[in-house]
Each structure stands twice: as C-alpha cells, then as structure tokens.
Amino acid sequence: MAQKTTTYLVIGLVVGLIIGAIIGVAVAPPKGVPKEEYDKVKSQLEELQAKYDALKSVLGTLPEDGVIKLSAWSAGSPVDYYRAENLKRAAKVLEALLRAAGLNVKIEIDSYYEHVSDWGAWKSKFVAAYEAGEAPDIISGIDMAEAAEAGWIIPLDEYIEKYSDMLKDIPDYLWDACKYKGKIWGVPQDVASQVFYYRKDVLREMGWSEEEVEALADKIAAGEVTWDDLMKIAKEAMERGLVEWGFYHRPNWGTSLEIPYYEAGGEFYDLETGKLVLDKKALK
Template sequence: MSIGHLGGFYRLSAKRLALHNGRTKRRGKMHREKVRMAIVALAAISSMLLASCVPPTPEKIVETVVITKEVPVEVTKIVEKPVEVTKIVEVTPVPPAPIKIKAWTIGPGPMPTTRATNLEEAVPRLNALGLIPQKVVLETLFSELKWGPFSEKFFTACEAKEGPHIVTLKDIPSLADGGFIVPLDEYVEKWWDLGFDDFYPAMWEAVKYRAKAGPYAGEEHIWGIPQDATPGGIWYRKDVLRALGYSDEDIATMLPASAEGVTMDDIARLAKEAKDAGLVEWGILHRPSPGDTIYIYMKIFGGRVYDPEEDKLVLTKSAALKAFQWFKARVDEGVLPEAPPEWKVIHAAFVEGKTLFTFASHVGTPSEWMAKYGLTDEVFKKDLGFMLFPPAVPEAKPVTTLGPLAYLVTRGCVKPEEEAPEAAAALLFCASSADLMVKHTIRTMRPPIRKSAYYHPDLGAYAYADYIKGVAPMLEYAEDVPKHPDWGKYKKDVFETIKAVEAGILTPEAAVEELVKTLQADIPDIIVE
C-alpha cells in the first residue's frame, strides 16, 4: 500500500476511533444511569421489605406496679466534735449599777455634823480605791434629836423597809439581839492592816458583844466601826476658885485632871464655899436625863454595876445608899437644886459662871459652848478646868467612861435587794482615815480615837491641840459601860430614884428599897448585893 493509501487509512481509522469513542461514552453514560436506577429500585424494595417486617403498634396500657425490695443504702453519719476556738473580741465593759447607801447620824446637838460630812468626803475615796466593784452614792441625814426620838424614828423606818444602811446608835446589845445590825468582823479583819490596827484597843472592845438572842445568839462579834469617844468628867470654873482666894497653883493641886488625891467630899466642900460666898447660883449641876454618869456614881461610891462572868447587871445596895445620901446632902446645903434644870439652862449657867461644877458634860462639850453659848477662846483657856470623877469612898478610884459611839451597819432595814453590807463597811473604812478623824476633832473637840491622827499636821495647827493631847490618855484607861441589853433600864431606874431623893419624895434609905423592887421587876436576873 502506497503511503497515500496508508494516510487515508489512518484518516479513516481516526474517524472510526472518534466515532467509536463517542459510542463508548454514550454506552457508559447509559450504563451508569441504569446502575443508578437499579440502586434506587433496590432501595425501594428494601424499604418495603423492612416495613413488612415491623409488627403493628400495640394498644398502650399504663399500669403502676409497686415492688418492695430491701436495698442496701450507704449512710454517711456526721458527728460533731467540740473544737476549741480562741476568739478575741473587743467589748466595751458596762459598769455595774452604783449602790445607793443611806446613812443616819445623830448629834444629839449641833456639833458632831462631821459624823455625816466625813461619810460624804469618804465616797470619792472609796470609788477611787475600788475596794468594791460598784460605785457608791450616798444620802446622809444628820439629826439633832435626842436619843429616844431618834431611836423611834429608826425603828419605824426599819419596819417600813425605808431605813438607813448605816446608823449611829449606842445600844449595841439590843440592836444585835433584835437582828437590826450585822457583824463586821470579816471587814475589820480584811482591812485591819490598812488602818484599823491604829485604833485605841479600848475602842474595839467597846463594840464587841456576845449576842443573847436573835440570828447571832451565842456569838461574839464586832458590831460597829468606832466613830468617836467622849470621856466624861467634871468641868469647873477656875475664876470662881480664884475669887475664893485660891491661886492657880492651889487649883492645880486641889483639882488635878487625874483626880488623884481628891474625893467627892472635896468637890462638895468647894461647891458650898462658892455658894455661901455668893459667887454662884448653884455649886453643882448634873444631867437632867439618864446617862453614863449613873455608872460613874455607882463605881465611885464603891459599888459594882456588872458581873462579866455571869453576864448580869449588879446593884450594890450600900453604894446606892451612899450615893443617895450624898446627893440629898447637897440639896439640903443649897448647893444642888431639887430638880435638875433643862440642858440649855445647865450649859448657859456654866458658861456664864453661875455654877462652879457641872457633872453634865464631857471632853467635847466646850465646842458646843463656843458655838451656842458664847464661850470665848480666852475664857476656855484661862478659866475652865476638867478632871475625872474622884472617888467618894476610900476603896474606890477615879473614874471616867469611854462614851464611845460607833457606825453600825443595819440588817433588814431596807428592801432585800437594797442590802449592801460590804459597801457600807467599805465606806466606813474610808471615813475612818486620820485626816477625817482630825476634822471631827476640830469640829467637836473630841480626841481622835486612832493614834496616828495625833501626828497629823492639821491637828498640830489646831488652836486647842494641847488640850486634845492632854485628854487623849483617857482613851487608854476610860471604862466602858456594860454591854447589856438591860443597861438602858438600869440607868433610867437609878436616875429616877436619884431625882426622887433630891426632890424629897423618898429618903435615901427608902429609895434603896424602892430601887431594888423596880430593878427586879424590870431586870429579873439582876444581882442585888
């Protein structure tokens, strides 16, 4: 085959190939379409077959079935255990409510106002010291009533629970036996080394008592904090004695303060001399009411008043007779009035020089004479003298009484929730300081009852310091009256009998027998000898 022929062949073959390829493509496309259609048909058939395999939907029935079955349950138990936690919290402390204390004090008379004002001055000291947790506020009463009316006022107020926490009364035995005061031993012991140890020992003895009845029956206690002492004695006018011709040296020898070497007959003789000379209206004046001088009268005439072993009061008939005879003789001489005048007459008569002797006063009375009766400083220092009561019989000795007065802390006189014995006792401790005691001395001319007060500069600057220091030794040997619940009855009965003798109602002899009957009726267990 020629090349040309071959060329044509190749051209023909190319066309056939292209045609063949086109047919092939068409056949492939048709084939793929058939396959796709077959797959779709197969899928449809499968779906129908699957649908024919699913059972029909059943009727829905709801039913509740309760099955009881023990199932183990795990329980977690929580146990609380104490845990110590330290927590610091700043808290503003609330101070306790203050304690209100009421204090009732008595003169009697106008001078011892420092019994109240010293308590007032002690309040800020107590609050500053902090002896008790609470602060204290104070309400004070100072009374010029006599002892009887003041006591009635006190008991009436106590019955109504409107009384004081602190009171000044003398009759410790009756108050203790009646349950009206509380013992103070524990407070005295607590603060002993802080100042109570400085008191004259006799002052503590004066406030001790063994109760016979009441809540403290059979117990001996300290019942009060001593406040002052008023040793009793005889005051006399030196200017009257000078007018009788006696020198100051003679007077000092005749009438020493200690009464050593002097007798009651010496007093009577001088009184009669002054009366007979017309220098005085009365030679002697004595109290218009019962007092501790009754104890003195019985002692200086040789009698007993109290038996400490048997704890009983005593009347010595021989001593009573001698005393009655002595007083009756002075009335008969015109030296003593038939009836004692009232207090203001007695004080005025002495200050004005109308009597030579007065048995009605104590070491502190000049303060009242100065304040109320016109006694001058010059007359006091130059013309007045003071001495113990001298003995009336050889077997007796000079006597003075202590005349103590104490602050007492009450019991049952206020509402129960208002009771405050510790606060009251703490206040009394602060009121017993040396400087406040000196203030009381300057006001009343009564000697301080604690020894350190005598070294206080205020006492050194006092115009009458020498006088105070001169009478202070009396606190060492002065006798205290019986601490017996019937002492008040005793001295009243004896005093009324003396008045009957002086008035001429009874003879001394008849008076003794009458006194025995009266005392035995009032005090059944009294010893009569």
C-alpha cells in the same frame, strides 16, 4: 440590798489591798537580795496573784451601771453633823480604792443627819423603817445591845479582823464600847473630849491659898490629885454649905452623868452576858 452592798465593799477593798501588795512586792529589785529571801517573796507574790485572779472572777456581781448606793442615818447634837459628813468622805476614799483596782465604780451615799432631842422617837423612826424594809445600811444613835438582840444589826468581827490594817488609827480601848456578848457590833464614830471645870472662888472660901488654887490643874494633870481627892473636896464644899452639889455633869438635862460613874470604876452591864449591872460603890 444591804447584804449585796456589803459584798461589793468587801470585794472591792480586798482587791484594792491585794493589788497594792502585788505592786509593792513586784517593784522591789532582786539585786543584792539573798536567794532564799527572793524565793520567799516570789512565793508570796504568786500566792497573792492567785487570790487576785480568784477575786476577779467574782467582780461580775458588781452593778452593771457601776454604781454602789448606800444610805446612812446619823444623829446627835447640832455640832455633831460631821458624823454624816465623815461617811461622805469615806465613800470618796473607797471609790478611789476601787478605781485603783481597775473598777470604774461610783459610790453614792445618802448620808442623813438629824439633831435629836427625843431618842425614843429616833429609835421608833428607825424601827418603823426597818419593819418596812427601808432601813438604812448604816445607823447610829440607837442602843447597840437592843439592836443586836432584835436582829436589826449584824456583828462586824469578821470584817474588822480582815481589814485591821485599815483600822489601826482607832485606839484598842474604844472597841470595848462596841462589844456586846463577846462580839463587835459597830465602829467608833468619834471620841468626845469632856472638859473638867472647878470653881476657884469656892476653893478660896474653903481656905485654899492662891498658890494652891492655881496649882490644882497641874497637879491633876500630873496625877498628884486623884479622882478620890476631888470627891473629898467636893464633899467638903457641900458639908460647908458652899455648894448644893459637889459635882454637876452639865447645867441642864443630859446624859453625861455616866462619865463620872465610869471614872469611879462603874459598869452598866456585863459585856459577855448582856445583863444590867449597877456598881453601888461607884455611885457613892
């Protein structure tokens, strides 16, 4: 079912994009356009028309009832429910594209969200569904490298390249988080904004003037105070006995400790080989 659904989506999107391109070219008035330019555009139009005609012959593979059904599982904290809601909104956009292509197709998506505190249990739930042939078409919240090695997910490079124009709003650097062994296995679902706090009272106890304390935020934003500088300040505060820890990634259990590790240039695994690595220098 998942492969058929992917085929429907690919065909529908391509047809929609080609129709848009054909319309865009056709409405351009030839008046005042040099003959060479006009012939070039006409040739492109004919090429697009041929592709469109070829795709139309494949549209018979769509469901007779005109309904494409998808399922998705998303997970996270209580505030991350939008991960499921975004998929519902995306389905509506895709449905509009298909109808613009002349296809009376409805997209029904069962987008399930779960607040997860035990990620091991979440993975076990997905694996059980996969082995029973009941896995969702879209999944988030599982280890990408493990899922790729186990064959639970498929690489998306072909589709990302084909529909790159529709993904331009995703910053290039975010795709690195979706790569494993040279292939892309997922699409970024959101971007977390991590907030950095510092204790002014501790800085004052360290002998900072009020002007220096108040100027710190602006200096960080301007790049005048670097990560290394902050590490030195934190270490000094610890040595003076003013704090137990120079940095806290959060006040309770969590997984955000990797953020300062990454900021220090650390990596957890080699993207090409998939081997785990640990940067001792970054840990210091």
